[in-house]
Amino acid sequence: MMLKTPNEIDIVRAKSSKITEVDFENLSFGNIFTDHMLVCDFKNGKWEKPIIKPYEPFLIDPSAKVFHYGQAIFEGMKAYKDNQDDVWLFRPDENFHRFNKSASRMAMPEVPEDIFIGGLKTIVDLERDWVKKGLGNTLYLRPFMIAIGSGVIAQPSTQYRFMIILSPARSYYQGEVKVIIAEHYSRAANGGIGAAKAAGNYSAQFYPQKLAQEKGFQQIIWTDDATHTKLEEAGTMNVFFRINDTIITAPVSERILDGVTRKSLIALAKREGINIEERDVLVNEIVKAAKDGSLKEIFGAGTAAVVSPIVGFQYQEHYYELPKLENSLAMHLKEEITKIQYKLADDTFGWTVKI
CATH class of the missing domain: 3.20.10.10 (D-amino Acid Aminotransferase, subunit A, domain 2)
Structure with a gap:
């Protein structure tokens, strides 16, 4: 499957990695995150240059529309490592297209392929040590977008933030359902x-x-x-x-x-x-x-x-x-x-x- 290669993405590397502190045999789904995250803002009618930076909290205005009118969408994906230590994504094009269908339905801007797919490829490559070999071991990928524009008037935001965060994962459900x-x-x-x-x-x-x-x-x-x-x-x-x-x-x-x-x-x-x-x-x-x-x-x-x-x-x-x-x-x-x-x-x- 051929997908667009990424445009240049700025990368600010973490000073040290948390990976040695993680017990990969006893993971609770979605609670541990890798060292980096991707951030890309939409302002003045266009997408800015994406950046990959250390995973950290960020400041946001209390009147941001995501809090008041719920403009927030996401995807769930996984990366896998084979027996030759190569890392693979599974049908990322489907997640990309569905993400933008969600964006359209929520009156949010669509994310370009080079930012979504290119961003995924770049950050997963950077964090490939977090993808462990063996059946059941995966790296869960969470692309999401929120409305960061300020103001409590009931109308769509004009500013948005697209992000990708990653979480090492094993099986999701335990026991009988x-x-x-x-x-x-x-x-x-x-x-x-x-x-x-x-x-x-x-x-x-x-x-x-x-x-x-x-x-x-x-x-x-x-x-x-x-x-x-x-x-x-x-x-x-x-x-x-x-x-x-x-x-x-x-x-x-x-x-x-x-x-x-x-x-x-x-x-x-x-x-x-x-x-x-x-x-x-x-x-x-x-x-x-x-x-x-x-x-x-x-x-x-x-x-x-x-x-x-x-x-x-x-x-x-x-x-x-x-x-x-x-x-x-x-x-x-x-x-x-x-x-x-x-x-x-x-x-x-x-x-x-x-x-």
């Missing part, structure tokens, strides 16, 4: 910003997720806002259902995020000859399949977890346990996508980009 199907709360609505990776989408989930966790569930399977009869996403992930030997997932829409892992799993399933359907998934359909034994698997898919199997779900106070399978299609697809990401299998799709 049980979910509850939402009957009242919704993740997103038609005409809203559900298809954007906007910060507000995630904060709105926290309260219903807290209620679910108090009942002993790790996540929620969200239903459509109008009827609560269609199953759409699981927590922060796209969700898949296996009935007999067919995998079903909801189509992307204004309410459902166009996940990079989601579309990759669909492509892999088609290559493997697995029957997969993108269509509305009804609550009643899944409950019926759970009762008659044809529901074999439910799994979430996203950058952080890759594939997260779900062991059971609750709906209307009834809990349905899923069978424990030796021939899990979820685990097969996870293995196939992971082998591509770590360069343990040929990338026939052209998804990987060498740093």
